[in-house]
Every structure is written in structure tokens, then in C-alpha cells.
Amino acid sequence: MKIDLHAHSNVSDGTQSPADLMAAAAQAGLDVMALTDHDSTDGWAPALDAARHHGVGLIPGMEVSCKTSRGVSVHLLSYLHDPNHPGLLEEITKAKDARLTRAERMVERLAEDYPLNWDDVSAHVAPGATIGRPHIADALVAAGIVADRNEAFASILTSHSRYFVTHYAPDPVLAVELVRAAGGVPVFAHPVASARGRVVAPEIFHDMIDAGLLGLEVEHRDNPPEGRAWLRKLAQQTGLFMTGSSDYHGAGKPNLLGENLTGQEALERMLAAGTGSQPFLP
CATH class of the missing domain: 3.20.20.140 (Metal-dependent hydrolases)
Structure with missing residues (x-):
């Protein structure tokens, strides 16, 4: 099997x-x-x-x-x-609610340096889906800021980035x-x-x-x-x-x-x- x-x-x-x-x-x-x-x-x-x-x-x-x-x-x-x-x-x-708040804060920080807003990220989230950094990565890809999810996580969305929120x-x-x-x-x-x-x-x-x-x-x-x-x-x-x-x-x-x-x-x-x-x- x-x-x-x-x-x-x-x-x-x-x-x-x-x-x-x-x-x-x-x-x-x-x-x-x-x-x-x-x-x-x-x-x-x-x-x-x-x-x-x-x-x-x-x-x-x-x-x-x-x-x-x-x-x-x-x-x-x-x-x-x-x-x-x-x-x-x-x-x-509790964890899902925290993920949503965290994503919103990360997008606020990103918006200070990149042409990105919450609507851009929401466009990549299926109805009722658990939101996370991959959705932010998809928005960054769509905006032409990074080439793919891997690049986003290796740079802008890494846990060592100033945009990261726990x-x-x-x-x-x-x-x-x-x-x-x-x-x-x-x-x-x-x-x-x-x-x-x-x-x-x-x-x-x-x-x-x-x-x-x-x-x-x-x-x-x-x-x-x-x-x-x-x-x-x-x-x-x-x-x-x-x-x-x-x-x-x-x-x-x-x-x-x-x-x-x-x-x-x-x-x-x-x-x-x-x-x-x-x-x-x-």
C-alpha cells in the first residue's frame, strides 16, 4: 500500500x-x-x-x-x-485567533516598507482557512517582491526578521x-x-x-x-x-x-x- x-x-x-x-x-x-x-x-x-x-x-x-x-x-x-x-x-x-492577530501585525509592519496591505493577503486565504505566514508569502510573490514562498521565508518572513511577530x-x-x-x-x-x-x-x-x-x-x-x-x-x-x-x-x-x-x-x-x-x- x-x-x-x-x-x-x-x-x-x-x-x-x-x-x-x-x-x-x-x-x-x-x-x-x-x-x-x-x-x-x-x-x-x-x-x-x-x-x-x-x-x-x-x-x-x-x-x-x-x-x-x-x-x-x-x-x-x-x-x-x-x-x-x-x-x-x-x-x-485560541491558537487560530492568535495567528490572525499576528498576521495582521506582520502586515502592518511590512506595509511600512513594501506595497502590501491586508486585502492583498486576504485574497490568498480561502474562506474559513487558518491564516499564516504562507499566505503573506503568497501576497509578496503576487506583488513581485519575492520569487516564491521559499525566498519569502528565507528573507522577509524569517523568524529573525524585524517583521516577524510571535x-x-x-x-x-x-x-x-x-x-x-x-x-x-x-x-x-x-x-x-x-x-x-x-x-x-x-x-x-x-x-x-x-x-x-x-x-x-x-x-x-x-x-x-x-x-x-x-x-x-x-x-x-x-x-x-x-x-x-x-x-x-x-x-x-x-x-x-x-x-x-x-x-x-x-x-x-x-x-x-x-x-x-x-x-x-x-
Whole structure:
């Protein structure tokens, strides 16, 4: 089976609708795909309709944006959780509201130096989507200020830029606890992707494991080879399952559907552990 457990639609920062994303999964020859939009499950219903139409399995998921007490960004993939669980929903809503306020402040700062305003950014955000820096990047590209998202994030939108604004995000240990409470399966996304910025210390991994972390996303283009080796050893020592995925964003990033895959045994462990929502497996 070809299983890709990390992909985004335009409900967050992907460029395709959930339905078009499922069509792309079918075209790529995937048997199962997970929809994991940032801090949102709004794409689940249209993705399910399209999955049934195309005969592609769908694992409903979400990517939770977290931050440690030292300010290190952590992304936690949540699969098969209850989207209406009060505790998890409260934290996600708080984070989404903070993202919106943060984006508005960043655009205000950018407007001092570039021909950019909030309407320019809003034009790149699908109705109800979780707004983020990728949408600002798309507006910068449209204005001819940068060539693509990668250039925007490497320069104007980097965390070291004077335009950067922080935002609230839950602690990763709390996020793991909430995902488990919601019947979900928490997996640490691209955990050693040092090219994205600082990565957490080993003790944070163990704190997350103690809180109920069940898997590690090992096969991901942003995890360096030596980091993948370390993750495999950690998984073997702790009994975590390992996943592989594309982190596909459509035209937003060079990642291709199916470029990294998850083994069937890991999927079976995920299905056995997740109780908050139902997968679609034709």
C-alpha cells in the first residue's frame, strides 16, 4: 500500500481544495492519505466526499502548532481525534485567533516598507482557512517582491526578521495530552528538521512520550540523514511507530505526494489507537 500521512489543503496553507487534493492523491497512485491542515478540521467533510468518489483512503487529521517554554516551534500531527473535543478545540481556537492577530501585525509592519496591505493577503486565504505566514508569502510573490514562498521565508518572513511577530501556541506536552484525551493519535512531525530552525532537546521528546506520544515522522525531506538515524533508534527504544510522508502543500512547496511513505504496520497501529473519529478505507 502507498500511504502518505501528511498533506495540506487550502483550509490551511495548501493551494488545492480538499476535494482537489484527494483527486491529486488518486492521480499520484496513493492508496491512503491523511489530511492534516494546520489547526483545522474544516476540510474533513469535503475530503471525505472526494475520497469516496476517487476510491482513496482518508485518515482525518490535523497539524497542531505548538511551542515550548524556550520558544522552539513544534508541530504535532493528530490523527483520528474527535474534532469537537472541548479541551482540544479550545486550544486550537485560541491558537487560530492568535495567528490572525499576528498576521495582521506582520502586515502592518511590512506595509511600512513594501506595497502590501491586508486585502492583498486576504485574497490568498480561502474562506474559513487558518491564516499564516504562507499566505503573506503568497501576497509578496503576487506583488513581485519575492520569487516564491521559499525566498519569502528565507528573507522577509524569517523568524529573525524585524517583521516577524510571535503568536500563542500550546506547549507540545499539553497538546499530546489533549490529542490523547480526544481519542486521537499524536505523532511528532518532522522532529529534527534543523533547516526550519531550532529543534527541541532530547528531554522534550521524552516528556512528550511520557504524555502519550505514539509516533515519530521519520521519513520527511526536512529530517537530515543523521537525524533520521537518531529517530529510528529512539523509536526502537521507546516502542513508538515511525511514519513517512510528503508534507504536500500543492504549488506552495516543492514536496510531491508520495515522496515519502508510511508502512502498513504503522497505519494499523494508528487505526487501533485512534477512537475519536473514523477513517475511510475503501
